[in-house]
Amino acid sequence: MKSEGKKVLLAAPRGFCAGVVRAIRAVEKALEKYGAPIYVRHEIVHNKYVVQSLEKQGAIFVEQTEEVPPGNIVMFSAHGVAPVVHEEAARGNLTAIDATCPLVTKVHKEAVRFAKEDYDILLIGHEGHEEVIGTSGEAPDHITLVDGPSDVAKVEVRDESKVVWLSQTTLSVDETMETVDALKEKFPQLISPPSDDICYATQNRQLAVKQMGAEAELVIVVGSRNSSNSVRLVEVAKLAGSREAYLVDFADEIDEAWLEGVTTVGVTSGASVPEALVDQVLEWLAERGYDDVEMITAAVEQQKFALPRELS
Ligand code: 2E6
Ligand code: F3S
Secondary structure (H helix, E strand, O other): OOOOOOEEEEEEOOOOOHHHHHHHHHHHHHHHHHOOOEEEEOOOOOOHHHHHHHHHHOEEEEOOHHHOOOOOEEEEOOOOOOHHHHHHHHHOOOEEEEOOOHHHHHHHHHHHHHHHOOOEEEEEOOOOOHHHHHHHOOOOOOEEEEOOHHHHHHOOOOOOOOEEEEEOOOOOHHHHHHHHHHHHHHOOOOEOOOOOOOOHHHHHHHHHHHHHHOOOOEEEEEOOOOOHHHHHHHHHHHHOOOOEEEEEOOHHHOOHHHHOOOOEEEEEEOOOOOHHHHHHHHHHHHOOOOOOEEEEEOOOOOOOOOOOHHHO
């Protein structure tokens, strides 16, 4: 059923980032090289479909290192782990392969360096998220978690002249700047990380969704509920002006009612989302008259990461 003016704005970039490509390829390569099963600690990336596909190929996902039987390979997810997890693996006689995204590792190294210099580190991030647990574990005595602007009032430091902020890689850029401003108000000598901790992929996907949010009445973000960067895209779309924005894992989760009175639909996907799932959403929309697709390009990405040493 085609009707006048209906169209789709498709965000670019969207979907897989370089860290996700590397992590998924690492599991596949480990399966090829060592055979099944390959144990993976935590979801390799936060996407239901990716996890289910790798399970079918012989990956076994566990939450704790202790669940892996001795003598096996354990792969650490793209979100990174605390040093104690490497120790657990060694104690369990496991061979560890680390699929932590190099941009997360960069934040770990910043945390270690500032802790060595005895700074108080204010880590902006979401409580309980795997990445924040891993980064905090690098210097637990020096790191305080700041989960958004509303947390700032309760933050305390030992020495106001030696404070630095770092962040999770997948936060909302604008909300993080609000948190930083509030922290700077409280601690005027607060210093910033040497380079962006919010990664290029997070920033670019938010830029594209911001552009489409101003025009699209509805934005559909493909991604899983536990995917921080995907959830942020929904928030950014709404703040950019979209009347409604929803997160779906699969096209069959879209509710026909969302389309009522909607001429322009924005579509994007989180950094852990395979393009095939976006294609299914585009097909679903085309079947309902939204078959005119216009690309909104905010950036062109060329980043690539080599596989973990053991697999390259
Ligand atoms: C590792 C670090 C950052 O929940 P989050 O957005 O962090 O994770 P994924 O797996 O959805 O996205 C990729 C990723 C991995 N981002
Ligand atoms: Fe890495 Fe950013 Fe992707 S931290 S895994 S490049 S979302």
